[in-house]
Each structure stands twice: as C-alpha cells, then as structure tokens.
Amino acid sequence: DVKVTQSSRYLVKRTGEKVFLECVQDMDHENMFWYRQDPGLGLRLIYFSYDVKMKEKGDIPEGYSVSREKKERFSLILESASTNQTSMYLCASSLSWGDLEQYFGPGTRLTVT
C-alpha cells in the first residue's frame, strides 16, 4: 500500500511566522503535489513537483514556496503566514508522468491567528 504521511494533523501558528509542512511518501513516486482545501472551493493546487529539485506552480502559488531535495519528501513553506492561509493542506503523490491516480496524505489543518 502506498503511504503518504504529513508531519502534523493540526497546527496553530501566528501571523508572520514561517511555517513548514512536510510530506513523505514511501513508494518511490516521482510526482508530488500540495493542495489546499476550503469549504465550497474544493481542492486547489498550490505547487507540484515531477522530480527531485523540480517544481511547478499550480493554480494558487502566491504566498507559498516548496522544496524537494529528496524524492520521497516534498515540503510546503509559508514564508510569512497570514490568516487567509488558514486551511486544510493535503499532500498527494503519483507514480510518474502520465499517471494521474493520486494518493493522498491525511491532511494538516493549519490555523493562523
């Protein structure tokens, strides 16, 4: 079974803090994704990566950056957290280019106060 894990289930941070969300997958998948999920808006893609050190902007990259130094790990960084970044963050992975069946982690519910 593919396992995608995220570093925290719940996180509370203050406005202006730097926030790191970590995601690890154990199935040697090439592609990894970060989404945020908000009521009424569904899942929106923030960034994705199809290889180590490669990254592509998704639909809402503003205010976020990512890092993929190792194949199994994809980090989402909020350089200066703001209240409008309060959301559920979901990480996902898929096997390779052309494989769109994504496996999701359990999510991190981030609250920025």
Add this chain to the structure above:
Amino acid sequence: EDKVVQSPLSLVVHEGDTVTLNCSYEVTNFRSLLWYKQEKKAPTFLFMLTSSGIEKKSGRLSSILDKKELFSILNITATQTGDSAIYLCAVESAGAQKLVFGQGTRLTINP
C-alpha cells in the same frame, strides 16, 4: 481556464436510497476524469474514466462518462451510513500533468 463543477454541493438521504452525483467540466484536451471519496481525512481513489459510455463499477458504486456532453455521474445504490463522505470529481487535461478538482459533494446518509 479549466473548470469542474459538481452538483449538488450537499445531499442528505436515508439509508437504502439511491443517489446520483453530477460532475460537469470544461477543459482543454480532456484526458481523464477521476472520482475520489473523502471521509474524515485522505481522499481515496474510486474510479478513473477515459472513454465515453463505458461504465465503471465497484460494488454498489458505478460511474459513467459522457464526453460529448462533458459530464460524469457517480451512482450509489442501496446507500449505507458508511457512504457518508465528500465525493470529489477531478479532471486532467492532456499534457497538464495535474488535476483540476470540483468543489465536492457532501453526502450524508441518515439511518
């Protein structure tokens, strides 16, 4: 801009009822449509549809794609309380290597 719209956004039915969830889309160079089920945490994959008119089936769940009318439906027969979840529809456009998700349908099954 690629767009996926699901309806209804919320649905409450009684156990044993049959439900139909809808997903319509507008994407350039459609490649595939996927359905996911999300209970308390991670969305889990249900179906991938690429060809029009071919039903995918898994137990009480089934789904079909209409590429001419640009929509898909997800049917659940003899619903059970364990079917309560958010159902997500997502579409991929060829070459984009990413999914565009709809808003989700929150399905609640009452005993």
